[in-house]
Amino acid sequence: MDFVINSYSLVLFISSLIVYGLSSYILFKVDDALRWIAFTMMSFSFWGFFYGMELTSQTMEQMLIWSKVQYLGLVFAPACWLVFTLKYAGIDDGKGKFIQNSIFILPIVTYILVLSNSWHHLHYKNTWVIQDGPFPILGIEKGPWYLVQIAYAYAYYAIGTYVLWKNFKSANLHFKTLTKILIIAGFLPLFVNILYQLAWFKPFEGLDFTPYAFLFTYSLLGIAIIRFNFLNIWPIARDKILEVMSRGVLVFDHRNILVDFNKAARDYFTEPEYIVLGQSAEKVFTNSPHLLDLVNRKENEKFQNKIRVKDFEKTYELESVKLLNSQSLITGTLIFIDDITHDVLTQETLQQQAQELKQLNELKDKYFSIISHDLKGPVFGVKELIYLTTTGIISEKEFLEMLPEVSKNMEHVAILLENLLAWTSSQLRGEYIQIQRLDLNRIIQNQKSLLDRIAKDKNIEIVLQTQKEITINGDRNMMDLIFRNLISNAIKFSNPNSKVEISCMLDQDLIQIKIKDYGVGIPEENLIKLNNGVSFSTRGQSNESGTGLGMLMVKEYIQKNNGSLQIFSKQGEGSEFIVSFPLAKDED
Template sequence: MVSIPVLVVLTSGIIALLLALEAIRNRPNPMAWPLSLLMVSVAAWALPYGVSIASTAPESVLLWNRLRYPGTVAVPVAYLVVAMTYAGKAEWLSRRACAALAVVPAAVLASVGTNRYHGYYFRSTSVTRVEGASIVAIEPGPLFWTNVAYSYALICASLVVLVLVFFRSGTIYRKQSGLLMIAGVVPLATNVAVNVLTEPGSSIDFTTTALTISGGAFAIALFHFDLFDLRPVARDKLVEELDDGVIVVDREGTVADVNDLAKRLLDGLEIGDTIGDVLPADLESDDEFTVRLDGRIRVYRYRSTPLTDQFGRRSGRIVYLDDVTDLAQREQRLSVLNRVLQHNLRNELSLVIGHLETAMETATDPTDEHIDAARESATEVVALARKARTLEQTVDDHAASDPVCVSTVVDRTLEDLEGVHPEVTFEREWPEASKPTAAASEPLFEAAVENLLENAVVHNDADQPRVAVRIETRDDRVRLSIADNGPGIPDAEYRILHNRAETPLDHGSGLGLWIAKWTATLSDGELSVAENEPRGTVISLSLPLAE
């Protein structure tokens, strides 16, 4: 009659084979083939060992006991493969790495097969009966303990990988890596009890049974409850590469998980912190706030999505901090374009129509005054249209960034202005040999320089108008400063540079400053405005030096 221990071991082997087949059936899952490898190894260990302990003839017992060793040495390697695949490090298991891992198992198998000639694995063997089963009592040799140490080292290395995954993952993912750790710890403890805490070969080895139970639990979670469909590696790759901050909060408001970007946005927010300590309690979905990140101002939009458990009860929420900086800048540009089309162009065209109507009413020979006024208004419309076309280029966030010679662009613009405005004194303040190049979109930079210099000239009401242009390099930046002795920039013009959009009561009179500001923004630069002494304005455009 077959004893219960024999039935348990043989049944473990059969179940392990069934689990391997189930894993193969689910092979599109990236965890399927590692689990199948592990379960096949368990079956290759359990079935020969079950036949060995069920046999009564000493020769048969010893033969089947030796035949279990291919599975015995394969299990630790297979468990390492499972752990590495789960942790997203499967690429580390190259052919060279697998060959290195197979050196000790191959040596063990060769040693077991030739042990009668050297006795390095078993110094001696004998067959005894324990609880109705045949047990091979052994006196271990040095290679036996080498195999035990190597196997335990692989299992421990796998557990270290899973522990790292456990602490790297958020609370909601830790059950996955925790289950895998249990799948290794329980069989390891069983094997330690058989080989270390007792005399090797003095009791029945139920390691394969523990492995089968652990593998079964893992397979059920993997293939039937979708517990591992979003493994931590997939979660990390998805969440960490987002341009948005993601925070998982439980029902008490405690942070259960947070990606790296959210940590940076919220001053080192960590798992276990209270979300209310870093975000205002009255913050509602679609509210926006600004953060300085990597030296630049970014605009983020707050969104919150509730989480529920399997019973529909609220268990927490996911907070998204969406980066809407590009959208905000686009809205700002469209707001200005809208103002230009609805306000400036409309007013200028109204003047054109009004002057022409007046000219037509006065006589068949229109006066020069009305015609000249109409021409100036029409010219202003053309100039605004040209500036608006230049501004349209900034709507494309991928405007090319090329090396631009700052002094060459400034010289060319000054020469044009000197011919048109001989009454203005232009001063150049930079070494003639200096040719600093900035990293910027050349068309936008030229338009910015042209508009800034034009504003300094056209709006200058001084008796002796002067415009001083300075170019200097400092660290990795090139700075263009334009100082005039005019009336200064109106407050409305200055304020709109710090707003998201213009309003009917707070808008500019043109596009020049906007073009300069967006040139700086798209080039990772900065535009600043200061008062000149004793009168006027200093506008500075700082851009990164081209590499």
């Protein structure tokens, strides 16, 4: 075979080898969905190289041989392009194999007809050698299938271009740039081919500049893909993943420029208008310096941040992940924003419930301790006293002498039982509250009368100063327990020969009841426990027993009746309890 290399064929050889090298590199760098762009480039390089061989040929036979070889790339390039666009756009679904195979039917039929053209002349009606150019060129007369081949090639390119435009017209900056390059790479050579087919652009008769245009644009495309790492992820899959993620995601490049984000990320910011592709991190995080600090750091970081959104405090977990290349150099930063408000509230609720359960268990233990000690002792004491009296071991006179002490003990037992029953009722099945209008003066007077005898035993005077008429809305049983416990405690911790003062004072729409004693006072640590609702017990000045349940019930019942409790105490000087309730409004 005689070959004469000319400048036109040399350009095709060099550019074809460049495109083939670029496509081979891309082929081994991307996954199956994106390898089809490499197959497309290989097809064009195959076409261009062997078209160059045709241009070096001197005889008809040589030209037809290389024409048949080059058509292997020419007919399959449009099919590879269409498969690539479908896969890249993510619409190659469960019927992908069928669609892919269907796309290659026309190219396969075309190539078979090219190989067997001498039998039917469907592709080329006639061929000859054009000798009036700078070198011999194959002249052709188009057959009917040649027009079919042009039609499906244009259709494949048009469909692929439309798919890219439709799916990426609203894509982020990264993929929008790539889409423009891909569309230009496919459209520019087609424009040249249209001019060739219409005979509007033919510097020499028979010379086709289409492979030159394809090789030129696809060499630029290959360089862009490698240089800017355009095909590092399947874009539609990436978009779907980002949008369904509940975590906010922002992507910054090595220059700290925002290149991607999802909708969830915008929800974090009070001024989302700063979240714009192409903006610097300094601009994006104008009002979020903590996030700017995450981007600027060299290591991965994670912390929590609380922000207020429409009168509601939310907790977010913020995390930065550095993107590293093969040389461990930072190529970008991922910022993850996760709304963990529900998790935090759940955790706090669980901790609170665990603490309440712990306190209930402690109270349960205290409950059984009270039953086994504080109740058992006095009850068994009375039982033993009755037994000794009935058997004649002690006389009736001795029994009567012991009776006041027994009576006092049984009064403590009665108060203790009432507190136990009230606490048990509230813990086991909740507390039923029957709200009614109450005369607070009468309630306080009744409780004073009940406790006067205990006070007299310690020579303690109960001084009561009340208003003429005090009406509140509340539960009668709860009010009785509240003031019985408060007055009883004041007596219990008062020194003998002192006094307990009870006074009422109006404060706008509230009534304040002050119960003050001049006893030992409350230690600071116990005062903290009282304010925090923690149960504890201490003995009175005359060694009176206590359970710690009384004040627990007082605090709970005051709250359930829309009241409040203040406690002031100083050791050695006494204590003051101030109970406040809203006054009942007059009925119309």
